Amino acid sequence: MxxxxxxxxxxxxxxxxxxxxxxxxxxxxxxxxxxxxxxxxxxxxxxxxxxxxxxxxxxxxxxNPMARSLPTGRTRMLGLVVSDVTNPVFFRLVRGAEQACGELGYTLVLAESQESGEVEYGTLDRLLPAVDGVVLAAARLEDDQIRQIAASKDVVLINRRVGELPAIVPDIDGGVAQAIDHLATLGHTSIAYLAGPATSWMSRERGERLFEHAVARGLTFVEIGPTSPDLGGGQSALRRVQASGVTAVLAYNDLMAIGLLRACRAEGIDVPGDLNIMGFDDIFGADLTTPALTTVRSPLDRAGDAAVRSLVATFDGSEPAAPDPLPTEIVVRESTAAPH
Amino acid sequence: MxxxxxxxxxxxxxxxxxxxxxxxxxxxxxxxxxxxxxxxxxxxxxxxxxxxxxxxxxxxxxxNPMARSLPTGRTRMLGLVVSDVTNPVFFRLVRGAEQACGELGYTLVLAESQESGEVEYGTLDRLLPAVDGVVLAAARLEDDQIRQIAASKDVVLINRRVGELPAIVPDIDGGVAQAIDHLATLGHTSIAYLAGPATSWMSRERGERLFEHAVARGLTFVEIGPTSPDLGGGQSALRRVQASGVTAVLAYNDLMAIGLLRACRAEGIDVPGDLNIMGFDDIFGADLTTPALTTVRSPLDRAGDAAVRSLVATFDGSEPAAPDPLPTEIVVRESTAAPH
DNA sequence: TCACTCGTGGCAATCGGTTGCGATGTGGAA
DNA sequence: TTCCACATCGCAACCGATTGCCACGAGTGA
Missing domain, CATH: 1.10.260.40 (lambda repressor-like DNA-binding domains)
Structure with a gap:
């Protein structure tokens, strides 16, 4: 030929x-x-x-998918951007998204932003032309950057809200209320929130909700951070936590909570005897620690699934069915108890 | 127009x-x-x-990547197939692959086979036309199926060997030798291997190596299984382990080891007092358990990186540089000790 | 028997880039 | 001044599939 x-x-x-x-x-x-x-x-x-x-x-x-996508303009590929692939929080999210893609006949392209808005933006630059839409999980981007992306491709956010853009956000308030209630019931009067990165919408949001519920219950509330949302971030925060004099800490996520737990063990601080620690998300491993971690579980696998389905629904013209709410709930384990 | x-x-x-x-x-x-x-x-x-x-x-x-790939026949996309995205073993592997792809200007497409050879084959069917090459991690496919895939696209295997196909396999023998040596030195005389899925090349391989080293050291050796390579698989194997009368168990992977650990705790069996437990891979969470898990670490992140680079090298014509060996090493923690 | 409809299948343009070869123009050497 | 070589750029075919429009033929009603 x-x-x-x-x-x-x-x-x-x-x-x-x-x-x-x-x-x-x-x-x-x-x-x-x-x-x-x-x-x-x-x-x-x-x-x-x-x-x-x-x-x-x-x-x-x-x-030949390439040949097909040329005239149609659709690639049947979806992008999923997470801030850190090794963070267990995302495992279930990735699986949920991957399975939904499979069922709907789409292909999942995974990208990592390494906790950096810049990297994320660059990655997206490469990703965007190839996909029909993007799921942004825990994005570290500025609102404006996200809007800009949404201007050229369909976007669904997970764990973040930007204006009216479609977003899958679990019911933060419910879980937070349960958490505060749990601690207040145990008899704690002063609690701290160990914040994640300043660029994390979710970290700010959890902090806000905690603050509101804490003051509503008449508890003393302080915020510590921001720090990196991983084991190291939790570990390095111990001294600040001690200095604050609180009897209970809620970390932005389980990884930080576990890091803090480790630091406590290394310093001979008894948990929950001397200090209560709680996390968020209920990641793999949260029940393996000693003491096992009390945490607020969020259904990230369902979030991944819902994000993909919502995205695909937009392609098909149909406005996405209002996704059912994703409830969060406290999982009480061993890292919380009544203070002396 | x-x-x-x-x-x-x-x-x-x-x-x-x-x-x-x-x-x-x-x-x-x-x-x-x-x-x-x-x-x-x-x-x-x-x-x-x-x-x-x-x-x-x-x-x-x-x-427009699609338009470009039409005449050139190259998509600059790589497939990565893992058996279970939620298995922490793969996190580091995925990251290694993802980063290498980024550096080399490739896009990573992630797919999951859900521990099923059939699903994996179907997934690949959809994936293959879209990618330049595939990394198969812990494939559950038949050798013939893999050869068939390799006939149409470049393939790199991780943790598996099929004929002369390029494969990234850590130095299994070294880690196994260290493990057996560790147990023998502690004074154990009878050990068991808790096998993973029968379709897992790596599970068979580890079993073989353990067997050889065990008999070489004059230890009694039994194999239990096969079972599913997750928490449940380990948990459900406890009774068989007890029945075997061994004083130490090596599980195919950390997930199974942790599952077994949990079952022991539930049954009041002391680890390492009554039973020693070891795993493989050193996944996230292996040091969080109580007791912390002794395990054989394999550098999966480097494997992911190496696989991608080797694949891309083949595209560029240059025969892939012989990848440097990926050493495995024992990480001694608390789940092993001298038997009574 | 004639005309009209409907079911089938072909023609050709198009998506956005890539690339072998040829056309053009410039500069330098003779 | 003439000729030639080379650097630059344009032409047009092509990758594989999609789709609007049209042509053809058979079946039907009048």
Missing amino acids: SEHLSRVGTNGNRKPSATIYDIARELDLSPSTVSRALNKPGRVAAKTEQRIRDAAAKLGYRG | SEHLSRVGTNGNRKPSATIYDIARELDLSPSTVSRALNKPGRVAAKTEQRIRDAAAKLGYRG
């Missing part, structure tokens, strides 16, 4: 996969008929369609 | 992004010149190239 355009791919010696042209030639039909037979049900005679399907199967036809 | 082909995408009201044709028109040049200026360094006059770059920046040109 091509005389002067030699395939440059490094695909080497592999045989190129069959195209609709191959099928058409085999059956002495036109490529357009083949195309229609394969994805416009009823458009061609049933008998012809069957012949085409048989030939396709025989030739091992697989379709 | 198009009179009778109305864009079907649901991209709605968004403005289409600029193309090389827009740039060409703006500068009164030909699209081919624009194309060359943008990716054939030196092929067009420096002054022209600069004008083109300026115009591209001004118009916010982003290139």
Whole structure:
């Protein structure tokens, strides 16, 4: 066919996969008929369609997604951007998204922003042209940057709100209320919030809600941080926590809570005897620590699933069905108890 | 331009992004010149190239990966298939792969096979046409299926060997030797291996190596399983372990080891007093358990990185540089000790 | 028997880039 | 001044699939 355009791919010696042209030639039909037979049900005679399907199967036809996406403008690929792939918080989220993609016939492209808004923006720059839409989980971007992205592609946010953009956010307030109630009931009167990164919407939000509920219950409340939302961040915050004189700490996430727990053990501070520690999310491992971590669970797998479905629904024109609320709930384990 | 082909995408009201044709028109040049200026360094006059770059920046040109991949046959996308995204083993692997992809200008497509060879094969069917190559991590496929895939795309295996196909496999033997040595030195004389899925090459391999080293040291050795490679698998194996009468168990992976640990705690069995437990991989959380888990660490992040680089090297024609060996090493914590 | 409708399938343009080859123009050497 | 070489850029085919419009033929009603 091509005389002067030699395939440059490094695909080497592999045989190129069959195209609709191959099928058409085999059956002495036109490529357009083949195309229609394969994805416009009823458009061609049933008998012809069957012949085409048989030939396709025989030739091992697989379709070329790139070629298809050129005229249609749709790639059937979705981007998922998380701030840190090694953070267990995201595992369930990724799985939820991945499974939903699979069911809906989409392909998931994963990207990591390494807790940096800049990296995230650069990554998105590369990602955007290739996908039909993006799920931004725990984005470290400025509101404006997110709006800008939303201007060129459909976007669904997880754990963040920016204006009216579609967002999947679990019911923060419910879990926070339960947490404060739990601590107040145990008899604590002064609590601290160990904040995550300043760029994290969710960290600010949890802090706000905690603050409100704490003062509503007449508790003393202080905020410590911001710090990095990982083990190290929790670990390094111990001295500030001690200095604050509180009897209970809520960390922005479980990773930080576990880090703090470790620091306590290293310093010989008894948890929950001397200090109560709570986290958020109920990640894998939260029940493995000693003492096991009391935490506020959020259904991230369902969030991932919901985000993808909402995105795909937008593509199909239908306004996404109002996603059912994602309740958060406290999981009481061993790191909380009544203060002396 | 198009009179009778109305864009079907649901991209709605968004403005289409600029193309090389827009740039060409703006500068009164030909699209081919624009194309060359943008990716054939030196092929067009420096002054022209600069004008083109300026115009591209001004118009916010982003290139269309689909359009580019059509003539070249290369998508600059890599597939990564893992058996279970929520298994912490893979987190570091995914990160390693993701970062390497980023550096090399590739996009990572993540897929999960849910521990099922069938699902994996189906997933790959959808994935293959879209990527330049695939990294198969802990594949649950038959050797033949893998060979078949390798016939159409470049493949790199992680934690598995199939014939001469490129594979990144950590030095299993070294870690196993250390593990057996550790237990033997402590005074254990009978040990068990708790196997993972029968379809897991790595599980069989670890079992084999353990067997060899155990008999070489004159230890009694039994194998239990196969079971699912997760918490549940470990948990449900406790009775078989007890029945075997061994004083030390090595589980196929940390998840199973932790599951077994939990079952022990529930049954009031003291670890390491009554039973020693070891795992493999040193996943996140292995040091959080009580007692903290002794395990054989394997550098999965480096494996992910190496796999991607090796894949990309093949594309560029150059035979992949022999990857440096990935040593495994025992991490002694609290779940092993001398038997009574 | 004639005309009209409807079911089928083909034609050809198009998506956005890439690239072999040829056309053009400039500069330098003879 | 003439000729030639080389640097630059344009032409046009092509990657594989989609789709609006049209042509053809068979079946139906008048």
